[in-house]
Amino acid sequence: MDLSFSDEDIAFQHEVRTFLAENLGAGTKDRSDRGLHPGREDMILWQKMLYEKGWIAPNWPREHGGPGWSLTKKYIYNHEYFLSGAPQVSPFGINMVGPVIYTFGSDEQKTRYLPDILKSDTLWCQGYSEPGAGSDLASLRTRAVRDGNDYVIQGQKIWTSWAHLADMMFCLVRTNPEAKNQAGISFLLIPMDAPGLTVKPIIGLDLEHSLNEVFFDDVRVPLGNLVGEENRGWTYAKFLLGNERNLVARVARSKHQLNRLIDIAGKEVAYGGRLLDDPDFSRKIAKAEIDLMALEYSELRYLSRELAGGELTAEPSMLKIKGAEIAQTIKGLLVEALGVYGTPYETDEETAERNDGAIGPDHAHGIQADNLYQRAATIYGGTNEIQRNIIAKMIFGL
Ligand SMILES: Cc1cc2nc3c(=O)[nH]c(=O)nc-3n(C[C@H](O)[C@H](O)[C@H](O)COP(=O)(O)OP(=O)(O)OC[C@H]3O[C@@H](n4cnc5c(N)ncnc54)[C@H](O)[C@@H]3O)c2cc1C
Structure with a gap:
């Protein structure tokens, strides 16, 4: 087992340290140190700075706008990033749905969503958990039914972090209630301003508003918002959870x-x-x-x-x-x-x-x-x- 870094890796480590020391503002660092949740504008401002530097998406391959780093460079970057006290980049776009879209999405979805995720022009939230479907996620009941060129969604999500600040949600829905639990689930992309979608705050133990309930009352999204194949959403959901756990x-x-x-x-x-x-x-x-x-x-x-x-x-x-x-x-x-x-x-x-x-x-x-x-x-x-x-x-x- 070799745990040493090469000269190139050490030079990279120095570059990351220097960049963060020069660009992480005292106010941003102080809020992050104290664990205070960032506002939407502050979050976007900081993330755009990382985007300009080309470092917003360390895990993305070069062809989709990532830096194409080796495993070691990714490790060094993440280590130096958090050691500096920099705030966590909102994970829902960059770490979660982005990789799902570039791995399983259509060309149209890649063109439409990936650049805005990288630039933080679109913020995302994760619609997985439901009342009664947390650890046992595959028992989720939010339904999406085809109607012409749309899916019509009815149901509820819970514990949706930052739904009130998000523009889009990636969401697990049941498209085939007859199939076995995992087999009848699809992965949909839903605009948060869609008619019939309501966000209600949940105030946490910390007295802050980061969590929400999200209700769908006949919310319509085009069939083109389905990622991959219908009823294969569990495969994409598991791929995403694997990335989430690594964080x-x-x-x-x-x-x-x-x-x-x-x-x-x-x-x-x-x-x-x-x-x-x-x-x-x-x-x-x-x-x-x-x-x-x-x-x-x-x-x-x-x-x-x-x-x-x-x-x-x-x-x-x-x-x-x-x-x-x-x-x-x-x-x-x-x-x-x-x-x-x-x-x-x-x-x-x-x-x-x-x-x-x-x-x-x-x-x-x-x-x-x-x-x-x-x-x-x-x-x-x-x-x-x-x-x-x-x-x-x-x-x-x-
Ligand atoms: C701060 C916060 C942010 C979150 N953000 C999001 C988000 O953005 N999007 C989203 O979709 N979800 C989010 N969640 C939800 C989170 O994923 C769920 O809370 C989690 O999966 C657990 O589900 P549950 O709350 O329904 O608890 P349950 O699954 O009901 O579990 C209750 C208890 O039983 C235990 N338990 C359950 N099953 C087993 C088992 N088989 N063996 C042993 N023990 C078991 C659990 O460990 C737990 O202690 C968030 C949660 C929190 C607290």
Whole structure:
């Protein structure tokens, strides 16, 4: 196993670091550090800058507008990107539906949608989950029925992140209720301004609005909005979920948050000294750091295996489980470090409206809300229990 980078890779790493240091604005970084959700305009502005640089879609092949990087370069880019504290690019267009469209879509769909995804001129959301169809996604019931040149859609989605900011949804619908669960599903592209489509907010534990319910009441979309073949949507859905799961080891993001934790623990006071010097608290930090290091080396081992032509099976599930748990531990420690100021929290809007500033020291702002939002990391992208089932099946043959 060779974990070293070539001279070319190291030069690339330096280029990425320099670009981010020069272009990531302090305000954007600060919001991302605190886990505050970006607004639509800020998100588009930042993503357009990455587009101009040619780095918006690290995983896309060159023929579709990606940089055509090697696996190692993709790894380096992602690592440096999150280590710098840059905000996550909205994954629904770039990481999810884009690859589905260039792999399974028609030429017309590629021409129509891919350039706008790259330029962030169209923002997307993911219409998979329904009440009663989350882990057991194949039991989804939203129906699409052919009527002339259209599909007519009736049903409901839930937990749809950023639906209120999106222009388009990629959506799983049932087109054949007679077929076995997985066999009767299709993959549709739906404009969010279609008549009959309603978005209702769900306010999360963090008191923020990122989640939604989406209702379809005889929503019509042209037959041309079907991706691939009718009733073969499950194949495309699984392809997309595989890409989604690869996003969630979050090593560099957790490293960045760990550095932040060390910085804050150096400012907070405990027993007349710095919290960072408290043996009990520093032991907790060290444990998180060791777990993170082990996760990083697991990620590098899997990268090395892929570079040598090997295949991964349940490894992304292992990375997802540990990555989410470590991220939650670090966010929990950030709250603990704040002491009494870890308890009260205000939404971003509430803080902006106060003329006496946020409660507690400046570094406390956003931490509790982010910690509460982080609880979702063991749920979205396939819950940790479902990932354990995958490991049990693929590795232990149970
Ligand atoms: C913050 C957030 C953002 C999300 N964004 C989106 C989005 O943009 N688009 C979208 O489509 N969905 C989204 N989701 C939904 C997410 O994909 C589902 O919540 C997830 O798949 C779990 O489904 P569920 O909530 O219906 O829970 P359930 O499937 O009902 O599970 C409930 C509990 O039972 C456990 N469980 C279920 N089945 C098994 C089993 N076979 N073995 C062992 N344990 C099991 C689960 O692990 C869980 O603990 C989001 C969720 C969250 C929290």
